[in-house]
Amino acid sequence: xxxxxxxxxxxxxxxxxxxxxxxxxxxxxxxxxxxxxxxxxxxxxxxxxxxxxxxxxxxxxxxxxxxxxxxxxxxxxxxxxxxxxxxxxxxxxxxxxxxxxxxxxxxxxxxxxxxxxxxxxxxxxxxxxxxxxxxxxxxxxxxxxxxxxxxxxxxxxxxxxxxxxxxxxxxxxxxxxxxxxxxxxxxxxxxxxxxxxxxxxxxxxxxxxxxxxxxxxxxxxxxxxxxxxxxxxxxxxxxxxxxxxxxxxxxxxxxxxxxxxxxxxxxxxxxxxxxxxxxxxxxxxxxxxxxxxxxxxxxxxxxxxxxxxxxxxxxxxxxxxxxxxxxxxxxxxxxxxxxxxxxxxxxxxxxxxxxxxxxxxxxxxxxxxxxxxxxxxxxxxxxxxxxxxxxxxxxxxxxx
Amino acid sequence: xxxxxxxxxxxxxxxxxxxxxxxxxxxxxxxxxxxxxxxxxxxxxxxxxxxxxxxxxxxxxxxxxxxxxxxxxxxxxxxxxxxxxxxxxxxxxxxxxxxxxxxxxxxxxxxxxxxxxxxxxxxxxxxxxxxxxxxxxxxxxxxxxxxxxxxxxxxxxxxxxxxxxxxxxxxxxxxxxxxxxxxxxxxxxxxxxxxxxxxxxxxxxxxxxxxxxxxxxxxxxxxxxxxxxxxxxxxxxxxxxxxxxxxxxxxxxxxxxxxxxxxxxxxxxxxxxxxxxxxxxxxxxxxxxxxxxxxxxxxxxxxxxxxxxxxxxxxxxxxxxxxxxxxxxxxxxxxxxxxxxxxxxxxxxxxxxxxxxxxxxxxxxxxxxxxxxxxxxxxxxxxxxxxxxxxxxxxxxxxx
Numbered sequence: 001x002x003x004x005x006x007x008x009x010x011x012x013x014x015x016x017x018x019x020x021x022x023x024x025x026x027x028x029x030x031x032x033x034x035x036x037x038x039x040x041x042x043x044x045x046x047x048x049x050x051x052x053x054x055x056x057x058x059x060x061x062x063x064x065x066x067x068x069x070x071x072x073x074x075x076x077x078x079x080x081x082x083x084x085x086x087x088x089x090x091x092x093x094x095x096x097x098x099x100x101x102x103x104x105x106x107x108x109x110x111x112x113x114x115x116x117x118x119x120x121x122x123x124x125x126x127x128x129x130x131x132x133x134x135x136x137x138x139x140x141x142x143x144x145x146x147x148x149x150x151x152x153x154x155x156x157x158x159x160x161x162x163x164x165x166x167x168x169x170x171x172x173x174x175x176x177x178x179x180x181x182x183x184x185x186x187x188x189x190x191x192x193x194x195x196x197x198x199x200x201x202x203x204x205x206x207x208x209x210x211x212x213x214x215x216x217x218x219x220x221x222x223x224x225x226x227x228x229x230x231x232x233x234x235x236x237x238x239x240x241x242x243x244x245x246x247x248x249x250x251x252x253x254x255x256x257x258x259x260x261x262x263x264x265x266x267x268x269x270x271x272x273x274x275x276x277x278x279x280x281x282x283x284x285x286x287x288x289x290x291x292x293x294x295x296x297x298x299x300x301x302x303x304x305x306x307x308x309x310x311x312x313x314x315x316x317x318x319x320x321x322x323x324x325x326x327x328x329x330x331x332x333x334x335x336x337x338x339x340x341x342x343x344x345x346x347x348x349x350x351x352x353x354x355x356x357x358x359x360x361x362x363x364x365x366x367x368x369x370x371x372x373x374x375x376x377x378x379x380x381x382x383x384x385x386x387x388x389x390x391x392x393x394x395x396x397x398x399x400x
Numbered sequence: 401x402x403x404x405x406x407x408x409x410x411x412x413x414x415x416x417x418x419x420x421x422x423x424x425x426x427x428x429x430x431x432x433x434x435x436x437x438x439x440x441x442x443x444x445x446x447x448x449x450x451x452x453x454x455x456x457x458x459x460x461x462x463x464x465x466x467x468x469x470x471x472x473x474x475x476x477x478x479x480x481x482x483x484x485x486x487x488x489x490x491x492x493x494x495x496x497x498x499x500x501x502x503x504x505x506x507x508x509x510x511x512x513x514x515x516x517x518x519x520x521x522x523x524x525x526x527x528x529x530x531x532x533x534x535x536x537x538x539x540x541x542x543x544x545x546x547x548x549x550x551x552x553x554x555x556x557x558x559x560x561x562x563x564x565x566x567x568x569x570x571x572x573x574x575x576x577x578x579x580x581x582x583x584x585x586x587x588x589x590x591x592x593x594x595x596x597x598x599x600x601x602x603x604x605x606x607x608x609x610x611x612x613x614x615x616x617x618x619x620x621x622x623x624x625x626x627x628x629x630x631x632x633x634x635x636x637x638x639x640x641x642x643x644x645x646x647x648x649x650x651x652x653x654x655x656x657x658x659x660x661x662x663x664x665x666x667x668x669x670x671x672x673x674x675x676x677x678x679x680x681x682x683x684x685x686x687x688x689x690x691x692x693x694x695x696x697x698x699x700x701x702x703x704x705x706x707x708x709x710x711x712x713x714x715x716x717x718x719x720x721x722x723x724x725x726x727x728x729x730x731x732x733x734x735x736x737x738x739x740x741x742x743x744x745x746x747x748x749x750x751x752x753x754x755x756x757x758x759x760x761x762x763x764x765x766x767x768x769x770x771x772x773x774x775x776x777x778x779x780x781x782x783x784x785x786x787x788x789x790x791x792x793x794x795x796x797x798x799x800x
Binding site: 055075096098187270271272273275277278279280283285286320335336337397 | 455496498499636670671672673674675676677678679680682683685686735737
């Protein structure tokens with residue numbers, strides 16, 4: 001209905017300029033009257049899914065069907081008003097796109113928005129839409145939610161059908177969403193999870209000491225009083241080191257397992273196309289293509305140990321809190337070598353929920369000089385509704 | 401004078417569309433009335449040198465001076481009517497450019513033109529200009545000359561000043577040129593070499609048996625009668641194996657020495673820019689960036705042995721003949737994995753002159769079903785004029 005208006009108002013470079021995809025929401029549903037944007041990896045019938053890369057777009061046909069997640073939101077009343085920019089084929093965590101330009105982080109205009117769901121985060125943070133869909137394989141909803149000051153979720157792996165999306169690493173791919181307020185965050189969730197508010201709430205909080213140690217001192221310091229307030233919402237809390245062998249090892253394990261899946265999903269297309277990629281995208285792909293079968297075998301063994309370890313900690317009414325990201329969003333002007341140093345540290349935090357397939361929400365919990373700092377809550381697999389409903393309580397307690 | 405006409409006539413996609421660079425030739429000179437094109441790595445005062453990559457172009461300023469080689473041709477009377485496409489930053493041998501499109505090979509429209517001096521070869525082969533300037537680091541004039549059926553030269557390294565060009569690997573970079581006929585080939589050469597016809601001619605021909613073995617059987621077969629005719633122009637000939645340890649080893653040596661220079665020349669720019677490259681360009685760069693100091697040390701030692709070996713063969717009036725390329729130009733539609741297999745075989749042939757810094761000319765000596773097949777003559781360092789003057793005699797003898 002307002003697509004032309006919405007996109008002409010896009011001063012954030014959040015939307016794909018070459019698509020006028022629009023789906024009118026149903027007139028009678030829980031989300032009627034709301035607008036949303038969809039990351040350009042979600043199929044919209046009649047449009048080519050561009051995936052943030054012009055050569056992908058040039059070599060693919062129009063989608064025959066609309067992605068399941070978009071369709072169910074439209075049926076629930078929300079209008080899909082545009083496709084949003086993404087890191088190339090979801091392969092990036094900072095939100096930069098050299099082909100289409102980097103969406104602006106409305107909360108920190110000289111810094112990256114985070115990615116790969118960059119345009120989805122940017123469009124919500126800038127008020128262009130009520131909410132948006134993204135995807136999260138290695139942090140692609142959680143990091144832009146943290147950097148742009150939004151509620152964002154990576155749901156339990158497998159709960160939301162991936163039908164109609166451009167896959168990266170199917171064992172890790174999930175569809176998530178962003179909102180500016182916690183009530184809508186949960187409301188959208190009940191539609192996508194085909195579910196309703198939970199009958200239980202979290203009772204025990206685990207503060208992951210090793211995760212906080214990964215963050216810059218300034219991040220740790222600003223989150224400390226937040227975590228103290230958060231603790232008052234629980235019956236009990238404890239401090240735990242999640243990874244006895246170190247989160248560095250955990251993150252390498254995830255890269256070793258997700259990497260080859262990410263190679264497999266585009267290998268034949270690369271061979272046919274020799275596509276244009278930003279230098280860093282090809283670099284990441286080639287690093288993953290060097291992973292050996294033996295390394296995969298060892299990583300699988302480690303993953304079992306990690307899951308077992310976390311299952312002893314994460315009972316159904318427990319949540320683990322960690323910083324979402326280890327630092328402020330990097331400045332746009334920083335060199336690649338500086339930005340690249342941050343990526344392994346980010347993955348040390350995002351790999352926890354990724355390895356478990358567990359849900360993680362970002363709460364826009366703090367700021368440093370106006371730049372958003374996110375706090376994350378991780379629940380047991382399947383506890384998505386508990387986390388979503390709890391977000392409002394956290395927001396109240398923190399006064400956000 | 402005719403730039404608009406020329407470029408509007410560019411049905412070959414040989415010229416850079418976004419530049420109207422034009423330099424009127426002097427009215428009184430040996431090349432007056434002729435037109436030429438210049439690879440877009442040669443500076444033209446007042447224009448940005450694009451180097452075949454949009455991010456290079458976006459991050460560089462207009463040239464303050466015109467490249468020495470362009471300037472001396474204009475002073476000699478030739479008009480520079482346009483900049484031509486190149487593989488990205490000269491890093492490619494097949495002539496494909498995903499950003500600007502691949503120039504058409506007028507002699508084999510379903511096949512690559514060869515590169516990196518792709519547009520320079522295409523524009524001459526298609527009759528858009530009388531001659532053109534390219535550059536040759538690892539084969540970037542010789543291979544497109546072979547694939548497009550042209551006279552083309554890699555001159556003695558160091559003879560033509562590189563002032564005002566985008567460098568790749570300075571110890572190997574040279575400026576070369578293309579023509580359709582052998583007389584103009586020499587005439588342009590005397591201007592660029594600031595020289596005149598030689599007083600001596602080649603007397604002994606060496607047929608490099610190991611180089612011919614690298615070529616496909618069909619190439620070897622079609623060149624065999626050509627080499628026999630060629631032999632009649634010499635006082636004597638012999639068959640020699642150039643590389644006792646194998647041309648594979650020789651080519652690895654050149655890659656090991658040229659690779660790190662190619663990394664050094666753009667490393668800081670990559671770090672600042674995170675540029676868009678075709679997948680294969682980043683892949684090649686990263687392979688080169690993994691070369692170790694120890695490998696360089698060993699390659700330098702081997703280079704000395706190669707130079708010493710070749711100096712015993714290549715006296716001043718001797719030339720070595722080899723196939724310019726080991727196969728037909730690959731089909732445009734072939735997958736990257738197929739095209740990529742050809743590159744190491746090409747370098748086994750191009751590394752001979754490259755390692756010596758010796759001049760090599762391509763003669764459009766044969767055809768298979770209309771597709772050009774080039775034969776190369778390599779002379780001792782400094783024997784450029786001898787080779788250029790000899791090209792006419794070869795053409796006469798071969799009836800081309």
